[in-house]
Each structure stands twice: as C-alpha cells, then as structure tokens.
Amino acid sequence: MNTSSMFDTNEEIERIYEDILVIHHYKPSPPERSFLVESTKYQPFIPPFAPLWALQIKGKLYKLSLPIEVHISKEGDLYFAENETLLLSGSGQSIREAIEDIQSDVFYFWNYYRNLSPDEIIGDASRLKEIYENLVIEE
C-alpha cells in the first residue's frame, strides 16, 4: 500500500489516527496521544491488518472469543474494512465508518447463523455457522 500518496493533509492523518485508536479500543493519556499523533504526521501509517477484539453495537460492547483480522484499504473515496474468512466487507467515508460497518455485519451474521438449524443449511453455511456460533461472548 502506498501510504505517501494516500493522505493529503495533517488533519486527515490525525483523523485516521483517531480511527486506528477506535479499532484497538485504546485510550492513550493526553501526552502519549500528542506524541503518537505527531510522530504519525512524519511517518503516515495505516495498518494493513488490525485485530477486532470486540463489537460496539448501539452502545453495548460484545467481546469476541477470537480477534477478527480486519484488512483496511482505501479505494477511490471509500475506506474498506474486510475479513477474508467470513467474507465480510464494511465500507465508509472513514476508517471508523468502515470498521463500524463490518462490526454491524459480524453482529448481524452472528444472530443469523445461530438462529439457523443444521438442516436449514448447506455448503459453506456449515463452516460459517461453526465459526459464528462461538465467536461472540454474551455477557
């Protein structure tokens, strides 16, 4: 991924950095944040892969039994967050929107597959049902 041509302004770099923090559910202290944002300006970095450890759905946090590997990319004006194993893709005007979109997909399909009985599925649905059934930890 060519990061040098991806970002036009410092504001965009700062916004992207904020989105990366959201992905990791990480809240640095103010001095730590300033240092990280400043260093990101000089070496723009967008992780090609980021682990998703939890789903934030309508203000509620759902932990995942295993992190979902999310591939982040930008095509045209859109950001994408994708997972190859689950064949999901979230999109949005920012990384944050794309991540929120794929989170809502994971949540949707978790509900979808756990409500299907084995005799209602065929082919790849069996593999996906097995993955989704143990993916989300309800609290």
Place this chain on the structure above:
Amino acid sequence: MMQIERRQIESSLCIKGFLEDRSGDHRYFHHIYKGKRTGISTKTSHGSKDYKTYQDELLNKIKKHLRLDTKEELRDFLVCPMDAEQYNQILRVKGLLPE
C-alpha cells in the same frame, strides 16, 4: 468503469435465488439452494450512506460475496443473461454447492 443502480442489483439478487432480509441500514441477501441457506450472502446499503449507484469499488465487494471471479460474470449476473441455474452451476463447479 462499471456502474449499476442499487435497485437493479437488489432486483437481480431476488430473481436469481437470493432471499432478502431488511435489517436497519442494510438489506442482506442470502442465497437459497434446494430450500437451504448456502452461506453465500451479500448486502446493499440504505440509510445515511445511501449509495444509489454502485461503482467499481463496491461492485468488487459484491463480486467477492457472490463468489464470482470476473467483472464479466458479475455483470452477467446483475444485468441479466445469467439465470439462477447458471449461477448455481458456477457455484457447483467451484465446489460450493453439492451436485
């Protein structure tokens, strides 16, 4: 560059063996074969993002969801010549559906 109206995409999916599920800002479409769910699903966006015309970037994602390999296959699926049985045959050849 390929451009297809969202309405056309949704209509083709429903005609060619997919069942629609309206859920919030998205409409999910699930492929059905011999009355069973195959695990092949895709979605279209409604609500705030509201992409009324899908261009290459989003169409590529739908292509991947539908397990199609080429833009030509996707165009045939979405804009007509490919029927439900021809699509099922592609999935069977790939081993995604039983014979």
